[in-house]
Amino acid sequence: MTIQILRSQINDYQTYTLADEEMTLLKALIKIKATQDATLTFTAGCRASVCGTCAVRVNGREVLSCAHKVRDGDMIEPLNYHPVLRDLKVDKQPAQKTLLNATAWLHRYQEAVLTHKDERFTERQTDCILCDACYSACPVFAVNPDFLGPFALTRAYRYSADKQESEVKSIVERVQHNGVWECTLCSGCTLVCPKGIDPKMDITMLRSLVVQHGYEDRTFAQMGFGTPDFGSEFGFDSNGEF
Amino acid sequence: MTDVLIIGSGGAGLSAALAVKEQGASVIIASKSTPTTAQTSMAQGGMNAVLGNVEEDHISMHIADTIKSAHGICDENMVRKMCADGPLAIAWLERLGVPFSRLDNGKSGTGSIAQRKLGGASAKRACYAQDYTGLKILHTLYDNCLKEGIEFLDDHFLLNLVTEDGTIKGATFLDIRSGEVVQIDAKSVVIATGGFGALYHGYTTNAFGTTGDGIAAVLRAGGSVSDMEFVQFHPTGLKHSAILVSEAARGEGGYLVNSDGERFVDELSPRDVVARAIFAQLEQEKEVFLDVRHLGKEKLMELLPQEVALCRLHEQIDPLEALIPIKPVAHYTMGGIDVDDALEVNGIKGCFAVGECASAKIHGANRLGGNSLLEIVAFGRFAGSNATKHAMFARTTPANDTQLLKDKDYIAHIFTQEHSVNFYPIRQRLGVLLYHKVGIVRQNAKLQEALSEVIAMQVAHARMGIVDHAKAHNQNLVEFLEFSNALLLTPTLISAAFSRDESRGAHFKIEFASEDNERFKKHIVLKWKP
Structure with missing residues (x-):
């Protein structure tokens, strides 16, 4: 089989030929580097979908190299909206800065009674491996590089929903600017998450939390009343709730 | 000059960094990858701590289980300290927000943390977060490092420790992004670079980069390693x-x-x-x-x-x-950098080592499941705290650039080195060799064969070199340096296994199938002579 990989130096696709056997894309990349082209650059770690290092785009869709079975004709590219450092290796620092901007951590601990149900409530959100697949799939970054983005908002939501957090308000304040209201609810993030996390739902939950805290519901502002069809194009039913 | 330089951003490194920060000292974390990609993310089963949430348990039982699993060759004081620190470490993680699995017992705080029984344990003692315990601990630690404004230097591959008169002064790194060799001056250093399981390439659960880079750097700096055979x-x-x-x-x-x-x-x-x-x-x-x-x-x-x-x-x-x-x-590699009971590297003042890279004499001949996460958190904090204390009294004059210039020369030399032998297949061959001859069942004759083959690889190393001559983001160079570290460490693993003419814990030798306490109830400590 042959696959094509976008090389940064030539800014073009390079074709590589592989044996026709079942293997993960990561295994294929390692083989290429070891036997065909030592200059091919990519990042990888655990091989078991948990270290978050090896996300790339295959045929336009974000995947973990270690969890994608490579197929004839696959086009491999680096993640979107990340500065490309070399070939498939991208700079994750700007994206990771969203965690800082969202203050996605436990602000102030309070002791609480927790149950198995509480654990399950944000179990999925804490499965996040920071692979940046969702960030790459988020169209908002095309127009707003300061957007907090899916993984930071999911993480902010996870802490806001923690009964041990006594300062939920601090999180609520941070996620409003370039945050929950800028999201178009397109589901791009949810579709590509290798851990089955649903950032779109988390953002929706954060929106209601924000409103509960007495802040303006900017859903409507975002929908742009008076500009017909704008809402529906972004996954909204503009007549639905109204 | 930073107070404490931490090398490695896994659970041990991040725990150490947070401890340094708590004490008000300055800290930098340098690692060859980015944070949260560490091996810690792969730990699943749980973290031991005597809470007794599910059934009766005592710290004395945890100590006894650990010593039994270690087959006697551990430092009981270190084991006692770690086990006693277990509940404190869990309480600390709880306050940071680690999403542990919970019981429905109506209790608050750590009282509701679920615990399960792992192999070799006499009680349900391992706290867990579904089967992502390491991942969730690591990410929560990372969130807290961001909260505390801790500085991270990504893409910094450790080359060598910088020492003067037996005292640490910092370390040199290859900045993978620029291709430059840089020196970071520090009053104390904590090495938390992980184990060397990747030597068994193709036969290990470890990530490819688990090549014992910190252990190799300590050997080159004149420190020693112990328990490498386990x-x-x-x-x-x-x-x-x-x-x-x-x-x-x-x-x-x-x-x-x-x-x-x-x-x-x-x-x-x-x-x-x-x-x-x-x-x-x-x-x-x-x-x-x-x-x-x-x-x-x-x-x-x-x-x-x-x-x-x-x-x-x-x-x-x-x-x-x-x-x-x-x-x-x-x-998991039980052995590593030989440290004292303050986790200070024997032979290098102000340099500490913690986690899988260190031989803190707690796992001995075999690690008890659930003790590795406990070690990185409890001892990670201990190492950070000890490094801070050292930094308070350390001299602030930075080292000269002798080591830096040497390492610049070395990296420049690699670019001109012959590369007629491709090291990637050799890396694979080393994995096969170690699995079959220095693996689960050992034999002196086979260990000797393995050593000769490794020496042949070391000789061929001069002709390996790199194909990729790009200066920035040269992963080929990084992997070559990793493999060079692997080749430096392998003989210590084989020699230690060869010397231990008995079977104990993870080390099993056919011709000496039982424990020989008289001759071998001790640690084998090795140094490197260039």
């Missing part, structure tokens, strides 16, 4: 991909069966016993499988969702309906 093999790696199936699969009641459908070992015995029993079956040309079908779909998806997904992806089987083919694989 490599823990995890009984249940997936047959084709060597990916780990958590011990929790057996802890929750999974069976091991051979191709005749027979169970052949008590699944909850210590890892070394189970690994050898499986290896013996494989030697008899029988296949070995893990059977979890009887646990039922609901329990499997709740307790082992990750395993189910990995089996489907890498082995093309569904564990709900089929047997999982397995082989034992290198999983």
Whole structure:
């Protein structure tokens, strides 16, 4: 089989030929580097979908190299909206800065009674491996590089929903600017998450939390009343709730 | 000049950094990758701490289990300290927000943390977060590092420690992004670079980069290593991909069966016993499988969702309906940098080592499941705190640039070095060699063969070099440096195994099948002579 990989130096696709056997894309990349082209650059770690290092785009869709079975004709590219450092290796620092901007951590601990149900409530959100697949799939970054983005908002939501957090308000304040209201609810993030996390739902939950805290519901502002069809194009039913 | 330089951004490094910060000192974390990609993310089963949330438990029982698993060669004071620190470490993590699995007992704080029993434990002691315990601890630590404004230097590959008169002054790194060699001056250093399981390339659960870079740097700086012969093999790696199936699969009641459908070992015995029993079956040309079908779909998806997904992806089987083919694989290296009871590297003042890279004499001949996460958190904090104390009194004059210039020359030399031999296949060959000759079952004759082959590889090393001559982001160069570290460490592993003419814990030698306390109830400590 042959696959094509976008090389940064030539800014073009390079074709590589592989044996026709079942293997993960990561295994294929390692083989290429070891036997065909030592200059091919990519990042990888655990091989078991948990270290978050090896996300790339295959045929336009974000995947973990270690969890994608490579197929004839696959086009491999680096993640979107990340500065490309070399070939498939991208700079994750700007994206990771969203965690800082969202203050996605436990602000102030309070002791609480927790149950198995509480654990399950944000179990999925804490499965996040920071692979940046969702960030790459988020169209908002095309127009707003300061957007907090899916993984930071999911993480902010996870802490806001923690009964041990006594300062939920601090999180609520941070996620409003370039945050929950800028999201178009397109589901791009949810579709590509290798851990089955649903950032779109988390953002929706954060929106209601924000409103509960007495802040303006900017859903409507975002929908742009008076500009017909704008809402529906972004996954909204503009007549639905109204 | 920073107070404390931490090398490595896994659980041990981040715990150490937070401890430094708590005490008001300045700290930098340098690592060859980015934070949260560390091996810690792969720890699944749990973290031991005597809470007694599920059943009666005592710290004395945890100590006794650890010593039993270590087969006597551990420092009881260190074991006592670590076990006593367990509940404190969990309480600390709880306050940071680690999302532990919970019981429905109506209790608050750590009182509701669920605990399960892992192999070799006398009680349900391992606190867990589904089967993502390490991942969730690591990410919560990272969130807290961001909260505390801790500085991270990504893409910094450790080259050498900088020392003056036996005292640490900092370290040199290859900045992978620019290709420059840089020196970071520091009053204290904490090495938290992980183990060397990747020497068993293709036969290990470890990531490729687990090449013992920090251990090799200590050897080059004149420090020593100990307990290198003790490599823990995890009984249940997936047959084709060597990916780990958590011990929790057996802890929750999974069976091991051979191709005749027979169970052949008590699944909850210590890892070394189970690994050898499986290896013996494989030697008899029988296949070995893990059977979890009887646990039922609901329990499997709740307790082992990750395993189910990995089996489907890498082995093309569904564990709900089929047997999982397995082989034992290198999983954890008990030995490493020889440290004293303050975790200070013997021979280098102000330099501390913690986590899998260190030989803190707690795991001895075999690590108890659930003690590695405990070690990185409890001792990570201990190392950070000790490094801070050292920094308070350390001299602030930075080192001269002797080491820096030497390392610049070395990197420049690699670019001009002949590369007629491709090191990637050799890396693979080293893995096969170690698995078969320095693996689960050892024999002096085979160890000697292995050593000669490794020496041949070291000789060929001069002709290996790199093909990629780009200055920035040269992963070929990084992997070459990693492999060079692996080649430096391998002889210490083989020599230690050769010297130990007995069987103890993870080290099993056919011709000396029992423990010989008179001659070998001790640590084998090695140094490197260039």
